[in-house]
Amino acid sequence: MRMVILGTLALALASAFLLYAINYDTRLLEDRVQAQERAIEEARRDIAVLKAERAHLGRPDRIEPIARAQGLRPASEQQLVANPEEALARALAAMGEPAASVEKGN
Amino acid sequence: MRATATRPQTRPPLPRRPSANGPLRTLIAMILMALAFVAVAGQLVRLALPSEPDITSSLSEVVDGSYARPDIVDRNGRLLATDVEAYSLFADPAYVLDRDEVVEKLSVVFPDLDQEGLRKDLANRTRRFVWIRRGLSPKTAQAIHDLGLPGLDFRRELRRAYPGGTLAGHVLGYVNIDNKGMAGIERYVDEVVGVEAVQGATLTERAPVRLSLDIGVQHAVEAELASAMRRYKAQGAAGLVLDVATGEILASASFPQVDPARPAMSLEKARIDKIASSTFELGSVFKTVTVAMALDAKLATLGTIVDVRKPLAAGPYTIRDLHPLGRPLSVAEIFIHSSNVGAAMLALQAGPERMQAFLQQLLLLDSIKTETGPVAAPQLPEQWHEIEAMTIAYGHGLAVAPLQFAAAASALVNGGNRVLPTFIKRRADAGQAKVPLVQSETSARLRELMRRNVIDPAGTGKRASVAGYAVGGKTGTAEIPGPGGYRKQAVISSFLAAFPMDRPKYLVFTLLFEPKPTDAAGGEVLAALNAAPTTGRIIARIGPLLGMLPATAVAAPAGMTFDAASPAKYEAR
Numbered sequence: 248m249r250m251v252i253l254g255t256l257a258l259a260l261a262s263a264f265l266l267y268a269i270n271y272d273t274r275l276l277e278d279r280v281q282a283q284e285r286a287i288e289e290a291r292r293d294i295a296v297l298k299a300e301r302a303h304l305g306r307p308d309r310i311e312p313i314a315r316a317q318g319l320r321p322a323s324e325q326q327l328v329a330n331p332e333e334a335l336a337r338a339l340a341a342m343g344e345p346a347a348s349v350e351k352g353n
Numbered sequence: 354m355r356a357t358a359t360r361p362q363t364r365p366p367l368p369r370r371p372s373a374n375g376p377l378r379t380l381i382a383m384i385l386m387a388l389a390f391v392a393v394a395g396q397l398v399r400l401a402l403p404s405e406p407d408i409t410s411s412l413s414e415v416v417d418g419s420y421a422r423p424d425i426v427d428r429n430g431r432l433l434a435t436d437v438e439a440y441s442l443f444a445d446p447a448y449v450l451d452r453d454e455v456v457e458k459l460s461v462v463f464p465d466l467d468q469e470g471l472r473k474d475l476a477n478r479t480r481r482f483v484w485i486r487r488g489l490s491p492k493t494a495q496a497i498h499d500l501g502l503p504g505l506d507f508r509r510e511l512r513r514a515y516p517g518g519t520l521a522g523h524v525l526g527y528v529n530i531d532n533k534g535m536a537g538i539e540r541y542v543d544e545v546v547g548v549e550a551v552q553g554a555t556l557t558e559r560a561p562v563r564l565s566l567d568i569g570v571q572h573a574v575e576a577e578l579a580s581a582m583r584r585y586k587a588q589g590a591a592g593l594v595l596d597v598a599t600g601e602i603l604a605s606a607s608f609p610q611v612d613p614a615r616p617a618m619s620l621e622k623a624r625i626d627k628i629a630s631s632t633f634e635l636g637s638v639f640k641t642v643t644v645a646m647a648l649d650a651k652l653a654t655l656g657t658i659v660d661v662r663k664p665l666a667a668g669p670y671t672i673r674d675l676h677p678l679g680r681p682l683s684v685a686e687i688f689i690h691s692s693n694v695g696a697a698m699l700a701l702q703a704g705p706e707r708m709q710a711f712l713q714q715l716l717l718l719d720s721i722k723t724e725t726g727p728v729a730a731p732q733l734p735e736q737w738h739e740i741e742a743m744t745i746a747y748g749h750g751l752a753v754a755p756l757q758f759a760a761a762a763s764a765l766v767n768g769g770n771r772v773l774p775t776f777i778k779r780r781a782d783a784g785q786a787k788v789p790l791v792q793s794e795t796s797a798r799l800r801e802l803m804r805r806n807v808i809d810p811a812g813t814g815k816r817a818s819v820a821g822y823a824v825g826g827k828t829g830t831a832e833i834p835g836p837g838g839y840r841k842q843a844v845i846s847s848f849l850a851a852f853p854m855d856r857p858k859y860l861v862f863t864l865l866f867e868p869k870p871t872d873a874a875g876g877e878v879l880a881a882l883n884a885a886p887t888t889g890r891i892i893a894r895i896g897p898l899l900g901m902l903p904a905t906a907v908a909a910p911a912g913m914t915f916d917a918a919s920p921a922k923y924e925a926r
Contacts, residue, residue, distance in 0.1 A: 248379070252382070252386065255386065255390070256386075259389065259390065259393055262393060262397070263393065266396070266397060266400065270400060288555075291556055292437075292438045292556065295435060295436060295437050295438070295556055296437050296438070298432060298435060299432070299435050299437050299514045299516050300516070301432075301516075302431065302432035302433075302435070302516035302517065303514075303516035303517075303518075305431075305516075306516060306517045306518060306520060307517075307520065307568060307569065307571075307572030307576075308518065308520070308572060308575075308576070311572070311576065321573070321894050321897075322897035322898065323893070323897060324819070324820065324821045324822060324893065324896050324897050324901070324902075324903040325820075325821070325903070326897065327897055327900075327901075327902050327903060328902075329902055
């Protein structure tokens with residue numbers, strides 16, 4: 248009988264320690280989860296701001312003057328072709344002309 | 354011993370005293386032990402169950418939550434509106450030590466601060482919550498934080514940001530201080546898409562609202578209109594690009610512009626949206642409708658000759674042509690030379706009833722709606738007599754919103770099917786029910802006429818021509834009604850165009866308000882000299898953006914356009 252009582256007492260003590268340890272771990276994990284969630288929230292807010300900033304920097308009325316300063320112009324319908332072969336032919340023709348004129352010069 | 358042994362048998366037995374060592378003691382110990390185990394088990398269960406969350410937020414005064422809104426993106430996923438976190442400054446009067454110091458120091462940061470009002474608010478110590486300024490940038494918030502004033506604190510809130518600035522400002526609308534949509538697409542977002550009421554700054558996870566607008570096209574239209582306003586010294590301008598098959602609006606611009614971040618701007622009368630929220634007598638562009646009516650009712654063909662030599666008496670007015678040719682004109686010539694008399698005679702031939710029925714059929718007399726709210730209702734004549742039919746024939750006496758007219762005109766060029774304008778991108782698989790409004794034959798003839806008006810050397814639309822895009826269109830120069838009649842030299846000049854004319858895909862409608870007879874317009878205020886070239890520039894610029902191959906090139910294989918095939922091109926998420 249005494250053995251049973253001692254055994255159960257030991258069991259009770261052991262489970263109490265175990266419980267405490269688990270509880271402590273849980274709180275630790277919960278803290279980490281909360282920290283992660285806060286980090287996610289913060290990251291999402293940062294993403295929102297960065298997205299807005301990128302869109303603001305990429306707004307057409309800012310890009311247009313910059314592009315024009317680089318010597319670019321709005322796309323022209325003359326720059327569009329239906330297939331790569333035609334584009335190649337057109338590019339070759341554009342390259343060929345000055346070459347031909349050089350030959351003529353000689 | 355023996356005597357004692359027998360005594361119990363002779364004497365009544367004594368009540369047995371509870372023994373300190375018997376089985377009872379064991380029993381008590383066991384019960385206590387069992388109770389202890391039950392307690393341990395109970396505690397185990399209690400801890401294992403999820404505990405209630407700690408309540409940490411508490412406010413003495415109820416504060417309305419704000420709203421978390423989904424992003425608004427254009428048809429290619431480029432961002433037009435989004436929520437960002439901002440700081441809002443409030444005061445707790447109970448903790449404010451020195452009111453005057455607070456007011457004085459804050460007015461350095463906010464020069465436009467209502468000092469008296471704030472002083473009064475802070476004097477009321479029973480209040481625990483007074484908004485001072487909302488939606489501050491992190492920099493301003495830091496500046497106030499550095500003042501180190503007790504009783505002031507910040508709340509983090511969501512604030513709407515419009516990274517494009519004034520781009521598509523009229524379409525987007527605006528939100529109030531609580532981030533609730535009040536006008537335009539923002540209101541549609543509240544009413545249809547849904548927003549989330551939140552405390553603090555919680556971003557929504559809803560999918561973005563995808564508009565039919567294309568930022569590139571929108572900007573091209575805005576930029577060309579702005580330069581046209583400078584070139585022709587116009588008071589205002591408006592432009593619209595519409596997909597004639599689906600009714601999707603690719604661009605809708607109105608000058609002077611509004612900034613969605615400054616709602617007060619949208620309430621100024623001069624800045625009302627000229628595309629959807631105002632109605633105008635549009636002038637000669639309306640002859641497109643008149644000629645369509647005559648053709649659709651088989652009252653005339655393009656070759657039918659009409660005698661337009663004499664000015665036409667219409668009640669107190671006389672309808673005359675600006676540049677009479679002094680000979681009878683065919684219906685095609687009436688359109689190309691924009692003859693008022695000719696258009697009025699076509700209307701007279703059809704009669705007011707038929708005219709009214711035809712306008713009704715084109716949905717020009719109903720109130721229509723888009724996602725940005727109801728389009729300004731057309732202003733109808735009080736009665737439908739011959740005079741009204743004749744004036745409406747060349748675009749006076751009936752005022753409609755340009756958007757509504759553009760939708761009707763789209764039906765006239767797209768083969769005769771109804772077009773319902775929308776600001777929301779239609780899904781590629783969402784098949785549009787084809788509702789024929791006019792015969793496809795009528796539409797084909799009109800396309801031919803509009804194209805001839807641009808290629809004909811005498812056509813009023815020749816300055817809208819763009820190499821390779823087969824533009825077709827009709828000019829309109831409408832005098833603006835003022836007090837006591839029409840104002841001289843104050844006109845709305847407009848150009849209605851579609852391209853490519855053999856199979857129109859897009860309709861472009863450009864309006865210039867009160868352009869001056871500048872040198873660039875040849876000293877005239879005619880649409881042929883200002884609105885038509887502006888439309889030509891717009892088409893030359895948006896055609897490549899929309900992936901339209903010029904007619905000289907071979908037709909593009911399906912899916913080669915910039916749109917839809919590569920949705921991730923500018924994707925914000």
